[in-house]
Amino acid sequence: MKARIERNLTRSVGVGDVRIGAGAPVVVQSMTATRTVDVDATVAQLEQLAAAGARLERVAIDSRKEVEALAEVRRQTSVPLVVDLQENYPLAAEVAPLVDKVRYNPGHLHHLEKGKTAEQKVAFLVSVAREHDLALRVGVNCGSVAPDFLERYEDPMEALVESALFHCKLLEELGFERFCVSLKDSDPGKVIEANRIFAERKPEVPLHLGVTEAGLLPDGVIKTRIAFEQLISQGIGDTIRVSLTLPNARKHEEVEAGHQILADIAAGRFRSVPDFGTDRLNIISCPSCSRVENERFVELAEEVKTMTAYAEQHALTIAVMGCRVNGPGETDDADLGLWCGPSHVNLKRRSESLGAFGYDEILGKLREELDRLLEERSLAGS
Numbered sequence: 001m002k003a004r005i006e007r008n009l010t011r012s013v014g015v016g017d018v019r020i021g022a023g024a025p026v027v028v029q030s031m032t033a034t035r036t037v038d039v040d041a042t043v044a045q046l047e048q049l050a051a052a053g054a055r056l057e058r059v060a061i062d063s064r065k066e067v068e069a070l071a072e073v074r075r076q077t078s079v080p081l082v083v084d085l086q087e088n089y090p091l092a093a094e095v096a097p098l099v100d101k102v103r104y105n106p107g108h109l110h111h112l113e114k115g116k117t118a119e120q121k122v123a124f125l126v127s128v129a130r131e132h133d134l135a136l137r138v139g140v141n142c143g144s145v146a147p148d149f150l151e152r153y154e155d156p157m158e159a160l161v162e163s164a165l166f167h168c169k170l171l172e173e174l175g176f177e178r179f180c181v182s183l184k185d186s187d188p189g190k191v192i193e194a195n196r197i198f199a200e201r202k203p204e205v206p207l208h209l210g211v212t213e214a215g216l217l218p219d220g221v222i223k224t225r226i227a228f229e230q231l232i233s234q235g236i237g238d239t240i241r242v243s244l245t246l247p248n249a250r251k252h253e254e255v256e257a258g259h260q261i262l263a264d265i266a267a268g269r270f271r272s273v274p275d276f277g278t279d280r281l282n283i284i285s286c287p288s289c290s291r292v293e294n295e296r297f298v299e300l301a302e303e304v305k306t307m308t309a310y311a312e313q314h315a316l317t318i319a320v321m322g323c324r325v326n327g328p329g330e331t332d333d334a335d336l337g338l339w340c341g342p343s344h345v346n347l348k349r350r351s352e353s354l355g356a357f358g359y360d361e362i363l364g365k366l367r368e369e370l371d372r373l374l375e376e377r378s379l380a381g382s
C-alpha cells in the first residue's frame with residue numbers, strides 16, 4: 001500500500017528549469033568531490049551524478065582560479081549548477097553567469113570585509129541573484145554558526161535556527177523570496193529537531209534536507225534515512241542531498257541512495273534504525289568535496305572505522321573531516337576528531353588540539369587516545 005505523504009505548502013522556487021517546493025516532487029541534489037580546477041574530472045563527475053538522477057549539482061568555489069575552471073566546466077556540460085560559496089562570498093558576482101543557484105553560509109559571511117554588516121552582504125547577494133535570475137540557499141550548519149548568534153543564544157540549536165530565521169528576514173525585507181533554507185548537522189536527531197522547529201516558524205520556506213558528514217556506508221545512509229523518514233513523512237523537505245564518504249568513482253551512489261530513500265518513504269517502507277550517539281560508537285566523516293586536502297582522506301576514514309571497531313559498544317563519537325574549512329569546527333563536538341591537512345592529520349579531543357601527525361602515524365595516535373578515553377570512562381564508572 002502506498003503511503004500518503006502530506007507535503008507542507010511551501011513557496012515554489014525556480015532553479016533553472018527545476019522547481020523546488022509547492023508540492024513539486026522532492027528534488028535529489030548532489031555535489032562534486034573532484035578538484036574544481038580539474039575540469040575533465042569535474043565534468044565527468046557532473047555527468048556521472050546527472051546520469052544517476054541528480055537534478056541539481058553543486059560545485060564548491062573558493063578562488064578566482066576555480067571560477068575560471070567553472071567557466072570551462074559550464075561550456076562542457078549543461079547540467080543545472082549550484083555554486084557553494086564558503087568564505088569568499090564576493091565571488092558570487094563572478095560565478096553568477098555560470099550557475100542557477102548560489103548557496104551561502106551565514107556563518108561564513110563574517111570572514112571577509114569585516115567592515116560590512118551581514119545586511120550589506122546579503123543585499124549584495126540578492127542584487128547578484130536578481131541580475132542573473134538565480135535562486136539562493138541559506139545553508140546554516142551546526143559546525144559554523146555565525147559567532148554573534150552563538151554568543152546571543154546559549155543553546156546551539158536555538159542559535160542555528162535563529163540564524164536561519166534572521167537571514168529569511170533579511171531576504172524578505174529586500175523583497176526576495178526565491179530562496180530555500182537548509183539546517184544541517186551530523187546528528188540526525190538534531191537535523192530532525194532543527195528542521196521541525198524551522199518548519200513550524202516558517203512553513204512557507206522550502207527546505208533542503210541533509211545530514212552533513214553522514215559518513216561511510218552503510219551508516220551514512222542509515223543516519224540520513226533516520227532524518228529523512230521522520231521529516232519527509234511529516235511533509236517537511238522539498239529537496240535533499242545524501243552526503244556520503246565515497247571514492248570519486250562511486251560518488252553517484254549518494255544520488256541513488258537519495259532516490260531509494262524517497263521511493264521507500266513514498267511506498268511506506270520505513271526501516272527500524274539504530275539509536276546513534278547514545279549507546280554505541282558513532283563514526284562520522286564528511287562526504288568529501290573539492291576542498292579535501294589529501295586524496296588519502298576516504299581511505300583514512302575507512303581505516304578509522306576498522307581500527308576502532310573494538311570500541312563499538314562505547315557511546316563515543318569520532319569525527320573524520322577532509323579539510324581545514326570545516327574540519328576544525330565540525331570536530332569540536334566529537335569525543336575525538338581528525339581533520340586533514342595536505343601532509344598531516346590534526347587530532348583533537350573535543351575542542352582541544354592534540355597535535356598534527358603524519359598520515360602513517362595518525363591511526364596509532366588515535367588508538368592511544370581512544371584507549372586513554374576508554375580507561376578514563378571505566379575509572380569514572382567504577
Ligand code: SF4
Pocket residue numbers: 286287288289290291292293321322323324325326327
Ligand atoms: S569537511 Fe571539507 S572536504 Fe569535507 S565536505 Fe566539508 S568542506 Fe569538503
